[in-house]
Amino acid sequence: MVAYLDAAATTRVLPEVAEVVLHWMSQDFGNAGSRTHEYGTRAKKAVARAREGIAAHLAARPDELIFTSGATESNNIAILGLAPFGAKSERRHIVSTAIEHKAVLEPLEHLQSQGFEVELIEPGPSGRVSAEAVLERLRPDTLLVSVMQVNNETGVIQPVAELAEHLRSTATYLHVDAAQGFGKLPDDLRAPIDLVSFSGHKIGAPKGVGGLLIRRRGRDSVPLTPLMYGGGQERKLRPGTLPVPLIMGLSKALEVFESERTQWLQAASEFRARLLEGLGKTRFNLHGDQEHVVPHILNLSFEGVDTEALILQLKNYAAVATGSACTSASYTPSHVLAAMGLPEEQASNGLRLSWFPDQAQALEVDEFASIIAEYQAGIAPVSTS
Numbered sequence: 001m002v003a004y005l006d007a008a009a010t011t012r013v014l015p016e017v018a019e020v021v022l023h024w025m026s027q028d029f030g031n032a033g034s035r036t037h038e039y040g041t042r043a044k045k046a047v048a049r050a051r052e053g054i055a056a057h058l059a060a061r062p063d064e065l066i067f068t069s070g071a072t073e074s075n076n077i078a079i080l081g082l083a084p085f086g087a088k089s090e091r092r093h094i095v096s097t098a099i100e101h102k103a104v105l106e107p108l109e110h111l112q113s114q115g116f117e118v119e120l121i122e123p124g125p126s127g128r129v130s131a132e133a134v135l136e137r138l139r140p141d142t143l144l145v146s147v148m149q150v151n152n153e154t155g156v157i158q159p160v161a162e163l164a165e166h167l168r169s170t171a172t173y174l175h176v177d178a179a180q181g182f183g184k185l186p187d188d189l190r191a192p193i194d195l196v197s198f199s200g201h202k203i204g205a206p207k208g209v210g211g212l213l214i215r216r217r218g219r220d221s222v223p224l225t226p227l228m229y230g231g232g233q234e235r236k237l238r239p240g241t242l243p244v245p246l247i248m249g250l251s252k253a254l255e256v257f258e259s260e261r262t263q264w265l266q267a268a269s270e271f272r273a274r275l276l277e278g279l280g281k282t283r284f285n286l287h288g289d290q291e292h293v294v295p296h297i298l299n300l301s302f303e304g305v306d307t308e309a310l311i312l313q314l315k316n317y318a319a320v321a322t323g324s325a326c327t328s329a330s331y332t333p334s335h336v337l338a339a340m341g342l343p344e345e346q347a348s349n350g351l352r353l354s355w356f357p358d359q360a361q362a363l364e365v366d367e368f369a370s371i372i373a374e375y376q377a378g379i380a381p382v383s384t385s
Contacts, residue, residue: 005319025245035379057184073212128157148176204256204257
């Protein structure tokens with residue numbers, strides 16, 4: 001059996017979640033917008049319960065949460081939706097980081113083409129951007145700071161809660177892409193962050209559902225302009241028929257994950273320690289600050305080894321990846337590792353191992369490490385020319 005070590009890309013839908021999704025697809029299949037019959041009423045009430053529970057997980061009110069197709073859509077609504085207000089108020093300066101997911105970097109590139117000024121902070125070898133580095137770049141015309149909670153390639157945790165406390169008293173809004181940390185590091189997301197994007201499929205929910213938290217500042221809401229029109233659902237910011245089965249699956253996945261989070265984090269940490277011990281027979285470089293990292297993501301490169309070729313050697317043992325699934329078709333160096341200033345051989349050959357403990361247990365760590373060590377010993381160093 002091939003062990004699954006690509007949980008940062010997606011996870012298996014939990015069996016109890018699949019059961020809930022099937023129920024709302026095949027039995028209580030009503031449209032939550034239908035108000036004239038019991039099918040619609042049940043769907044509407046169920047969505048309201050799900051919204052209340054997920055918002056409470058984020059220490060927010062239900063009316064501050066909208067459902068989306070996932071973090072990518074949420075990022076676009078947050079960043080592009082704030083742009084008209086920025087243009088109108090002549091606040092066109094945005095601060096972000098060079099290690100963000102493409103779902104943040106590409107909307108920012110679009111805003112640059114529209115006359116916005118975007119500063120991207122490089123974190124250095126630690127992979128962690130300091131709060132001070134962000135705050136010292138604030139200006140009177142800074143509209144937005146966008147910093148991810150957990151880097152999807154290195155697993156390094158960014159200081160988003162600290163930033164939230166500093167920015168709350170300013171006119172600058174804070175957006176956090178929480179795709180990798182949602183459910184796993186809830187305390188950070190309960191800080192006064194203005195905009196939080198998340199997906200469900202990193203914690204055992206179906207693909208295609210997530211949310212955007214739009215936290216009020218007193219009575220004032222973040223002044224977002226919708227990107228789409230038609231129907232008025234989700235506070236008119238995300239129109240369209242609500243995917244009730246997916247929303248209920250997201251709610252159930254979060255419920256299960258919350259109940260097991262402490263044990264899950266412990267098991268993930270134990271597997272990490274076992275994996276690193278086994279890899280001791282190889283020559284590798286760890287990437288990122290290991291003092292500020294989630295327990296289930298490990299990014300490393302093996303000296304003298306081409307990672308793409310290594311992945312082929314490992315395909316019968318473990319499902320692994322070089323980085324973000326959204327850019328896995330590209331053979332260019334990781335923009336995250338490059339922004340950390342790593343040598344080209346490391347930046348071009350980063351391997352991301354990420355796991356749900358129960359889905360990784362099939363891995364024979366010693367055998368896995370031995371294959372890498374033997375491959376490492378039997379090939380010539382990779383050329384970086």
